[in-house]
Structure formats: C-alpha cells, structure tokens
Amino acid sequence: MSKRLFATTVALALTLAAPFAVAQDTPKAADAAKAPRLTLTEPIKDFGTVPKGQKIEWAFEVKNTGTTDLEILAAKPTCGCTVADFTKIIKPGQTGKVTAHVDTTNFAGPISKSVQLDTNDPAAASAQVTITAIVKPYVDAHPAGFVRFNMLQGEAEKQSVLLYSEETEPFEIVKIESPQDWIKVEAMKAEGEDARPKIGRDGQTQYRVDITVGGDDARVGPLAEKVHVITNSKHQPDYWISVSGVVRPPYRVEPTGINFGEVAPTDSAATRTVTLRSNNLKTPENFIVTGAESAIAGVTAEVKPTANKGEYEVTLQVAKDAKPGILDGNILIHTSDKTKPTVTIPVKGTVK
DSSP states (O other): OOHHHHHHHHHHHHHHHHHHHHHHHHHHHHHHHSSOOEEESOSEEEEEEEETTOEEEEEEEEEEOSSSOEEEEEEEEOTTEEEEEEOSEEOTTOEEEEEEEEEGGGOOEEEEEEEEEEESOTTOSEEEEEEEEEEEOSEEEESOSEEEEEEETTOEEEEEEEEEEOOSSOOOEEEEEOSSTTEEEEEEEOOGGGOOTTSSSTTOOOEEEEEEEESTTOOSEEEEEEEEEEEOOSSOOEEEEEEEEEEEOSEEEEOSOEEEEEEOTTSGGGEEEEEEEEOOSSOGGGOOEEEEEEOSTTEEEEEEEOSSTTEEEEEEEEOTTOOSEEEEEEEEEEESOSSSOEEEEEEEEEEO
8 A cells, every 4th residue: 555545544534533532522521621620819918917816707708610510518627716607608700708706816927727628529628728927916925825733732833924015105004804713813913033134125023923823712723814904005904814734632632432242341452442642742741631531320430540651541440240231421531731621531331
C-alpha cells in the first residue's frame, strides 16, 4: 500500500469515529454543567489591630454561581473560633453566609482563625474562610494574668500580679469584684521595688494586685475562679485574673464507712481499721487524733499512731460479748484540726 493511500485511509477512519466520540463526551459535559459552584467573595477578613478582649464577628458571603443547589454540609472552626450560624442550602445565583466570631480574651499578637466548609460542590468539596487580626493588650499583668494555689483548707496564701497599661490617659483601677468571699483582693499603686521598668507605657501608673485565697470557708477541690478588675481603660476596661489550683482537705480518712456484714465476734472480719493521714506535707506531725468514741453497743474503737508522722489508725472491734442483732450507728473520731475537728464514721453490720 502506498503512503498516500495509507494516509487517506487513516483520515477517513478518524472522520467516521469523531461523531461517536462527541456523543460519548456530551453527557459528562452536561453533568458538569448541572452542578453547584461555591464562590467566596472575601475568604479572608483582616480586622487589623484590636484590643485584647474584643469579640470579633464577621459574616462571610458564600455565592452559588452554579446551576443546582449548593449545600454547606458542615462548618468546622479551628481552636479559638466559633461558628454562630451558616446557610445550609443556597439556590443557584443566590448568596448565603457563614457567621464566625473570635473571642480575643485569651490571645495576644497576630492571630489567624479559620472555618473549614464542607460542601457538595464537586470542584470544591472543601473551602476555608479566615479571620485575621493583631490583638493588642492595652491592660495586662506581669508576670502573667493568673495565679495558682496548692493549699490545705483552713490555710491562707497570698500571691500578687502587677497590672499595667498601654493607654495614653492616666491608668486607674475603678473596681475589683471577687468571685468568692474566701478570695480576698486588694490593689495598690506599685512604687519602689514593686514597680517594673519597661513594662507598659512610660510614666503610666502600675498596680500591685494581691490575691489571698483560703480560710475555713474555702471550698475543698479544684480552683477555677476569675477575679474581675474594672479599669478606666477606653480600649480594654475589663481585665480578668484567673485563680486556679486546688484546695486540699487537711487530712484523709480511709475508708469513710464500715460495713462488717454478717459476722461473729470471733471472726477475723470482726476487726476493721480506719486510717487518718495528714495532708500537710511540711509539718504532718501537727495533725493529732486525740480520741475515738463508739455510739454502737457491741463495737469498741481504739486509736494508735503509726510509724508515719501525722498518721493514725482507729481499730473497730466487735466485742466478744456483743449480742446477736443489727449494728447501725456511728463512730466519732476527734482530731486537732480546727477546720474539721470531728469525723463521723457510719457503721453497719449484723452480729450472728
């Protein structure tokens, strides 16, 4: 076959096959045309410099430039950002919104907080909108805006922070609100050694804020409180000092109740022990168990110290002459602790 004849044959074959190729591609092109399309008019919103504590909110516009309904399946914010609401279905040619806000209370310096959008757009199944800003503390604390305590109930401890300002106007503390009666807060102008150079605006007043936690009324358990300092700052009038840590009970009791079950006076189970241990790590020997008394007929209580400082054992014994019947009453254990001088141990059981 000559070269000219071969070329003619190939060209004819391509010409005949072309309509079929177009026919096969046309449905796919049609499907692509019938699809939603997500378009963000402003995916990044920059708020510039904002005062610390300001709540930033912005509604991002989401357009559907496709031909079918655009569905926003989810709006997932990053840490520090929350989504107030978003339009779930956006008709073709219409505009929806995703409203996000950021609380700058816990930030300082440049921030970038994003929201990821999951959609049914085949070309953009995932998109992102972002809020950026520079958070400036006009009122702040040195060395930090929090204090932490690890203390026993009944004790009192004091910690201090230095409050300063970047405002141009003279800085003043107007009012201080404490969250609990057993958290005492006092503020005074920092002078001499209390003041810190190169902190805040030059020449601006600084304040030493003393926070005292404790006393007999202090609640046992973890501390998670906030002291509210109200200032005359025009940009950041409210400042919060976090009070964290733990208030521990002055001593531990293990167990806190006794159940002898069904027992005979001669059984080994007729003897039980309650242990009291001081939680004072510095001077545990200051804790003393002074005595124990039984209000249950047929059960005795005896106190003795162990080899460990500040630790005592109270032995409960079903008396050998105990009469058959139900045991139901309390053992009172007396201690030297001023906050909780007496411990009540409920006792139950049956003497057979």
